[in-house]
């Protein structure tokens with residue numbers, strides 16, 4: 001997968017080259033190019049923002065600069081080749097979900113536009129949508145200062161799903177949300193720590209009982225913390241033992 005990120009703070013994306021993602025890049029599973037938006041300014045101040053039409057707080061990012069940047073970064077898409085998907089983090093975006101991470105993991109190329117200030121002139125998104133798929137997404141119901149943190153989160157969520165990136169592929173297959181529930185508590189050695197013992201069932205070697213216990217803890221936790229996920233489960237998702245909990 002090829003990933004391009006356009007930002008006025010390229011250094012913010014440095015963590016993409018660390019740890020698991022860094023190893024995936026070194027292994028050639030992913031290529032990441034970070035581009036400084038100011039490359040496509042032509043004035044001495046390298047201005048990327050201006051006052052909002054209609055008034056209001058803050059500044060808006062200028063369409064000319066973004067238009068030239070995306071034209072250059074996306075480049076000419078060879079005929080017959082699918083254009084990349086443009087992902088634009090924004091507080092007003094569609095909630096980013098694990099299902100979307102799987103969708104994006106199937107793409108051969110993703111381009112991320114990191115806004116700052118009060119966001120990017122809407123015409124940039126509208127123009128881009130005439131020649132590539134564009135998703136305006138949000139990583140949560142809280143307000144950040146720009147799109148870079150969201151890109152780090154989205155890229156990590158997507159990259160870990162790519163074959164060969166995770167050491168243990170089963171980990172992604174057993175993700176939280178993959179069965180619609182939050183995962184339950186996890187434990188490792190020592191057996192007792194500060195007077196707290198690991199639940200006996202996990203040391204019993206009875207795999208059926210362990211699976212049941214884990215499912216029960218996942219159902220309890222989901223009901224307590226994300227009742228919306230429980231309500232969204234199809235009726236067939238809960239078996240008789242689940243309902244007896």
Ligand SMILES: N#Cc1c(-c2ccc3ccn(Cc4ccc(CN5CCOCC5)cc4)c3c2)n[nH]c1N
Nearest residue numbers: 089090115116138139140142143144145146147150
């Ligand atoms: N993903 C994601 C995000 C972001 C995110 C993503 C991208 C950018 C680019 C600029 N910002 C700052 C910003 C702050 C506030 C506002 C709202 N204003 C709109 C106009 O009225 C006043 C209020 C807009 C933009 C961003 C924030 N925040 N939270 C998420 N889950």
